[in-house]
Amino acid sequence: MFCAPAVADGFVYxxxxxxxxxxxxxATGKEAWTGVVYVGSENGELFAVTA
Incomplete structure (x- = not known):
């Protein structure tokens, strides 16, 4: 990974x-998912990021 990872609920992001x-x-080191990640900003904008 190119950035500092985030860890939550048994997954590394x-x-x-x-x-x-x-x-x-x-626990296994296996990729858990692929798809689109939706992120909302404080000003109400919604971004879709392909995973």
Whole structure:
């Protein structure tokens, strides 16, 4: 992973050097999901990021 990862509920979340987003099962090290991540901003904008 290219960034400092976030850890929550048994998963490690982070971004790769190419901008891809990853969710990895912390116990097995296997990729947990792929898809689109939706992120809302404080001013009400909604962003969709392909994972």
């Amino acid at each position: 982070g971004a790769g050097e190419g901008g891809d987003l990853y969710a990895v099962d912390a």
